[in-house]
Amino acid sequence: MTTAAVRARRCRQRHRNGRAVVAVEIDIEPVTEYLIDAELLELGQVEDRQAIGIAIGKLLDLLIAVEQLRRHA
Numbered sequence: 001m002t003t004a005a006v007r008a009r010r011c012r013q014r015h016r017n018g019r020a021v022v023a024v025e026i027d028i029e030p031v032t033e034y035l036i037d038a039e040l041l042e043l044g045q046v047e048d049r050q051a052i053g054i055a056i057g058k059l060l061d062l063l064i065a066v067e068q069l070r071r072h073a
Helices: 003-016 028-037 049-071
Strands: none
Touching: 028 049
């Protein structure tokens, strides 16, 4: 299977799962500092874009969970 076919298949699977990959431009230093302070990113990962993306995803999941708890309290 070609690389393009694999990417298309992954994209369709994400769509079925209600997920998406989005590109977001950030000011890297304050964001990585915040993620480290929040214990979502390790100091050695500040150059690792995949780790930063995962940490930002976890942060968003936490923010959504807090909002849901607030609404149902």
